[in-house]
Amino acid sequence: xxxxxxxxxxEGHLQPLLPLALAAAGAGHQVLVAGxxxxxxxxxxxxxxxxxxxxxxxxxxVPLTPVDMDREARAVTDAFAGWMARDRAAALVxxxxxxxxxxxxxxxxxxxxxxxxxxxxxxxxxxLVLAAGGFVTADLIRxxxxxxxxxxxxxxxxxxxxxxRHLVLSPFAPSFRDPADRLPGTAQGFRATxxxxxxxxxxxxxxxxGAPVVYVTLGTIFNTESGDLFDRVIAGVRGLPVDVVVTxxxxxxxxxxxxxxxxxxxxxxxxxxxxxxxxTAVISHxxxxxxxxxxxxxxxxxxxxxxxxxxLNAARCSALGVGPTLDAMTLTxxxxxxxxxxxxxxxxxxxxxxxxxAEIAALPPASYAVGLLERLAxxxxxxxxxxxxR
Numbered sequence: 001x002x003x004x005x006x007x008x009x010x011e012g013h014l015q016p017l018l019p020l021a022l023a024a025a026g027a028g029h030q031v032l033v034a035g036x037x038x039x040x041x042x043x044x045x046x047x048x049x050x051x052x053x054x055x056x057x058x059x060x061x062v063p064l065t066p067v068d069m070d071r072e073a074r075a076v077t078d079a080f081a082g083w084m085a086r087d088r089a090a091a092l093v094x095x096x097x098x099x100x101x102x103x104x105x106x107x108x109x110x111x112x113x114x115x116x117x118x119x120x121x122x123x124x125x126x127x128l129v130l131a132a133g134g135f136v137t138a139d140l141i142r143x144x145x146x147x148x149x150x151x152x153x154x155x156x157x158x159x160x161x162x163x164x165r166h167l168v169l170s171p172f173a174p175s176f177r178d179p180a181d182r183l184p185g186t187a188q189g190f191r192a193t194x195x196x197x198x199x200x201x202x203x204x205x206x207x208x209x210g211a212p213v214v215y216v217t218l219g220t221i222f223n224t225e226s227g228d229l230f231d232r233v234i235a236g237v238r239g240l241p242v243d244v245v246v247t248x249x250x251x252x253x254x255x256x257x258x259x260x261x262x263x264x265x266x267x268x269x270x271x272x273x274x275x276x277x278x279x280t281a282v283i284s285h286x287x288x289x290x291x292x293x294x295x296x297x298x299x300x301x302x303x304x305x306x307x308x309x310x311x312l313n314a315a316r317c318s319a320l321g322v323g324p325t326l327d328a329m330t331l332t333x334x335x336x337x338x339x340x341x342x343x344x345x346x347x348x349x350x351x352x353x354x355x356x357x358a359e360i361a362a363l364p365p366a367s368y369a370v371g372l373l374e375r376l377a378x379x380x381x382x383x384x385x386x387x388x389x390r
Contacts, residue, residue, distance in 0.1 A: 027367065091112075119152050165186070279297070286310040305325065
């Protein structure tokens, strides 16, 4: 079987695909990942063949602005379902015709990939990348996607069946999804754990003192849109009796944060799969990948959402009791210190995170999802499994 994995946008859209791509390759299938050229290094580091396709991701160094969900909704309509979907479809149709995959697997926001798959007549599956759901509604995407379908000679889709037509794969704990946004009947769960044998031990782990570790991340997109947020967060936690590991992302120079005390370690990148098992708590922008990685280890989190689906993820963290939320615009170092101290000392946060951790652990492995893709490629129905979709 030949499986084309496709993503749009940044690393948060690629990472959930990699465990499936690696599992499919391990099962003897041919795989290819297609997406932003600048993320080819991430796929390459994972050992997965990569092809640049569609628009690239260029870091935008812009000031921190208040959360504006109306603005985020416009981005879904105008960008993800608009020009990005158009560019993705234009790039992927010829790639599919050349490489001839049996099935296409896309991140849930890569709408152009679904159009391309239907143009060339192959089944497509989507992998959820928005942990809480509730971010994409039919009203936001129906009109631009129908226009794109028309451009490619496909019939209208008034019921908006295309995004969930064949198979939806969710790597998230069922309880984390907003109950108001239920998964479709085609949804199945899987555990998106990547193998670690290709990763080298980060040097920062050997510099830790043995104190509890607080991991700080603002992601790989919003890290360049965060103003002085890194400075305020670090100022809040560096006085606590902990080791602090801060990852700035490759587009931010750690030296720009200035000198730090011995218990603060600032790195551009550390593989979360190696750092999180050594961590005690997490402070993050509430991106889906960072939140899920923390909860997979049963770690409480302080959420500092800045945009996209992050406010929705933060709301679910609050509802489930895994950690508090701070306002990125107004938080002070004192606010950060108080929130971090709370999740380090109040056992209710860790207990709540442990309950979500157990849900994630109960999901079937990526190899199970590969079996579903095999059945999809041969036209067989995918029977739901109890540990999958809610």
